[in-house]
Amino acid sequence: MKNSMGSVVLIFLLSAMCLTAAAQSGNGANAGLKLAPGFSAKKIIDSSGKARHLVVLPGGVIYVKMARPWKGKGIVELKENADGKATVTGGFGDYGGTGIYVKNGYLYASSNQEVFRYQLNDKNEVINPDKPERIITGLKMGRQHETKSIVLDNDGNVYVNIGSPLNSCQEKDRQRGSMGIPGCPLLDSAGGIWQFRSDKPDQSYPQGTRYATGLRNVVGLDWNTQNNTLFVMQHGRDQLHDIFPALYTEKQSAELPAECMYMIKKGDDAGFPFIYYDQLQKKKILAPEYGGDGKKEGDAKYIDPVVAFPGHLAPNGLLFYTGNQFPEKYKNGAFVAFHGSWNRTPEKQEGYYVVFVPFKDGKPSGDWEVFADGFSGVPEVVSPRQAQHRPCGLAQGPDGALYVTDDVKGTIYKIEYKK
Structure with a gap:
């Protein structure tokens, strides 16, 4: 026995x-993913460089923006075949970056300082890949938060994230006890969303509009067609304990501040670097660099997030689902791809999943939930290097399937639902 x-x-x-x-x-x-009943996932391609954002078009055409050129190409063209796999069919652009978007017959793509557009033909092929039209140039780029994510509205405007080159606008970046630069002058050209026309060449700051400010860094953003409004996901600041150990414990630093989803109107100020949002207290808290102690509240003039997620998950993708393939609860709701943290020690690292936020009439209508998990490939992530895959970009296919990029190996996942 x-x-x-x-x-x-x-x-x-x-x-x-x-x-x-x-x-x-x-x-x-x-x-390898964990999904709700009825959903299935497959890898349509297993390796394609450090894939960031992507677009999926009719006819099985997929364009993927690479963080760095892959085999000399900053934009990789794929074709999804009948067998459910995708093959590389071409590529163009000698620049790395993150942003890519399709609107009104044009493919828009960003480097870390510029935005270009390419005309498409009726087969969604780029007509002249070697001669794009440069529509935006001269954008500020620092050593961190340098990526430029993009989205277009329905009125001929393109919106560009310009991230803060500093963690929290200190006199000495990320140095213990260093206080904030008065007024944070970098906000005149970074730390916000800028609006430009989508069809005018060689625009720069003088031709653009600072649409919203006080946003440390936005990688995931999308246009909500239900209320005709821009939504963004902000990466919250780092190292509260490292910089101000007398005010914050290691645990507080691992959990704070929130990763915030904001609904953005023209002229909005989300408060960076002067405040951060504490999802545990549910308050806007004055930043320690500007006289805060973890309890003092910030100015009420700064907008509140519409959703506050746990800290340091790194939201890199945002997509409003408008397809018909998924169950009704997903219609017009938001998917968010969390790239995964590096600075939640002594807590375990978190993220490495895609979540869903239900929406009604253009506003969140319920609690968020994990939609797809298991990208990391390990039970627990202590160091980000352990993660085999990290979600980054999201796209909706013509049939309503959800596509997710991974910027570790360049894997692209396709998630489908069948009754």
């Missing part, structure tokens, strides 16, 4: 090990 029981236990342990290995390798069911 003991031998029989021991054999059962051994078989169980070996089976568990095999399942874990399959999930980690991505060769198990649903490409």
